[in-house]
Amino acid sequence: MTLAKIAEIIAERAGRQFDLPFQKELKDLIVITRARVLTNSLSKNPANKKYYTNSIILNLEEVSKDECDTLECKCLLKTTTKVPKSLRVGGNLYDYVGSPGGHRPFGWTTFGAEQFMAASKYVGKRERYTQVNDYIYIFNDKTSEKIRIEDVFADPRILANFSCSAEEKIPCYSETSDFIADEAVTQVVIDSILSTFIRLQPIEEKIEIKTDKNV
Numbered sequence: 001m002t003l004a005k006i007a008e009i010i011a012e013r014a015g016r017q018f019d020l021p022f023q024k025e026l027k028d029l030i031v032i033t034r035a036r037v038l039t040n041s042l043s044k045n046p047a048n049k050k051y052y053t054n055s056i057i058l059n060l061e062e063v064s065k066d067e068c069d070t071l072e073c074k075c076l077l078k079t080t081t082k083v084p085k086s087l088r089v090g091g092n093l094y095d096y097v098g099s100p101g102g103h104r105p106f107g108w109t110t111f112g113a114e115q116f117m118a119a120s121k122y123v124g125k126r127e128r129y130t131q132v133n134d135y136i137y138i139f140n141d142k143t144s145e146k147i148r149i150e151d152v153f154a155d156p157r158i159l160a161n162f163s164c165s166a167e168e169k170i171p172c173y174s175e176t177s178d179f180i181a182d183e184a185v186t187q188v189v190i191d192s193i194l195s196t197f198i199r200l201q202p203i204e205e206k207i208e209i210k211t212d213k214n215v
Helices: 003-013 020-044 046-051 065-071 111-117 156-161 183-198
Strands: 054-062 077-079 096-098 128-132 135-139 146-151
Touching: 003 020, 003 183, 020 046, 020 183, 054 156, 111 128, 135 146
Parallel strands: none
Antiparallel strands: 054 077, 054 146, 077 135, 096 146, 128 135
């Protein structure tokens, strides 16, 4: 179900189906509620995370010498844009960070740990990544132009700025995309907003009291 349709349903139940500014505000509320509901649900059932995961492709660029000196690192590449916020579920930062084809995952590291790992004859040359200020930094990779990141992202609307494929420039999200693919989760989001934020009250029946005009 699309984000616009969910907002329309909530507005209609609230008796404000023709209030367009209200529906616009509802969309932000739906995004926040979706993130909360999914975080709670996936924390209890991590195996279901795959049903809500999206993959995005990010371009890479060389890290400037000045930035590298400031970070005191030997990183080679970084993403040209910040990575969208994801839901913090599980112990990994993201479900996958690696080659665009999805077949070569990169390991996680930190700038401090990398100084020691780079000297290892076993894992020293393996591609690894870390994150600073929402940018991904890549170690031991001089040639890659793009990377793939997979996870459940907090606001799917932001994915419209990213492609899902390294070969095709098709946005990962559009206004016609399913905002929440699971009907059960969609209903939980709708009910939560109606009961918590809009607080619909039951409609009271108007009872007409007939009186005897002659009294």
